[in-house]
Amino acid sequence: MRNRLLDRHNTNESSDYMSSTPGYENNSPIPATQSHSHTSNSIFKKKYQKLGIFVLTIIVGLLSLYMALNNDGYESVADNDSNAPTIYTPPSTIIADENRQDQDNQCSHHSSSVPWPNFTYLIRASSSGRLLTLDSGGITLAKPGDNRGSSIHWKCIEVKGWLHFQNAASGCFLGHKFWGDLTCSSRVAEGWERFTVRPLPEGGYYLSLTHFERLWKVGIKDGVLAKIWEGETGGFVNNGEGEGQVVVWEFTKV
Template structure:
């Protein structure tokens, strides 16, 4: 004689609180077990041969080519915001797909997109920040003699927000995320 409790339980289990993946964030020295978090990595590593959306971690806006100008805009809006990462002479470059133009800077330090080739004005370096995200650095000066300057934003006299390279400490630099597409 079988009891009700002995029957096969075909009820479903609620897994809505179970994350789809875990990411190893560090390794505990006292055990051989990794400590995990349910938070996915918010950024990919910029690497040649991949395409990225480059976003400001502070407000989520993305580097966008709109009407021939570089701006920070909300993702999904007008403009082009997919950047192919390429490499030349050890430097990274970012080429916008539709126009085939490279992200670079003009002689005033404004970030622009007019280069048809990956030359000195289109050279970038990316450095990981300890608190997350990356610093996006633009080469500065003839033959890069004046070093690497981080990208940031400034308002011009007309109130237009511009993406620029500026001389300043890395600790104060803007944090960027690279979302691989």
Template sequence: MMQEAKDTGPDLYDSASVADSTTAGELTPPHSVSMADDFVDYLDSPEPDNKTGAPWPGNTYIIRDPDSQRQITLVRGQLRLAPHLGNQGGYHWECIEKDGWLGFRSPSDHLHIGHDNRRNFIASAKDHKPWEYFNTRAHPKGGHILLVVHGWQQWKMAISKDGHGLIETMDEGTAWEFVKVVSRFHP
């Protein structure tokens, strides 16, 4: 079920603005690492079915909407639901735990998925604090609902009406699929 969301700005998929994002004189530092160097993507996975049940701390996942096959992705600093972008990264999420609460952190920049005070999901915090606390609940038709602390309640993560944003709702929420990503460095 898609929900109403506030438009957060220009189209994040505008190819002209992506082409203009690099200016002369800016070089990639020699210590940068491609996400493709660290993880085996689910499309290349030797396992025929690497979809899992509930996310578990210590594992890395692609969090995907099974209906659209799009995944939660950081696109130019914005948390969006996007199609698979190949080895460009931004869609792997480490599952961590603090005080019994789950969290989802980008392995490349250690930003946590959280929510703001306008019901939008963002990824800007370096720490795992209450705005980044998650719980899960199995959905009877498959997948898992992601729940966040909202005052004394738990609200659900849902896809916004525009089909790209992620918002908090008291309604049904989205049943997410967690696809385990295998690290090349750890079995």
């Protein structure tokens, strides 16, 4: 009997000790800190799961909206295409005839060839029809009937981006003298033999020579062909073959 009382007393003391000792809860062998950590992990996992489901739902919704918008756009384009008027293409023979007619009209207004390197030309003053001619070392304008053979033939040559005109008879290059008069005496294409050719909207071309850092057009000065300052600043240019006027030229390939 006494032993039983002692055992019961010891059991009660053990129970009181476990309940009052930190780390023991509800007679559980697991410490309180471990139980609290396990609970926190479970809560975080649930939160992340909910967040993942929420994000996935948003992505699916956006994809559905994007697909719906694309389908609507495709259907609208298809409807517009179906309602578009039919474009009839004319036969190729009609196009060819129209192009040929346009070319004929252009040729009737602009009979000049385009000056191009390695081709030979007659250079004609458009207002009078007279030809640029080499005559005894001098440059003049002569009527087409005054046949001077190859002295009216000028070969276009390109050197360093500049155009040069070489007389077929003498082999010399068209250029200018110290005072600007045209001449044809140099056998080498250098600075005083450099030309530029500029087309006019109404047809024909300006011939220009270098004058220091500027370009002066070929015209009439003191009754002879020379580079002149007329039209240097742009705007209105006095074209013609009179004194102080700028000559408009045409090129006929031979």
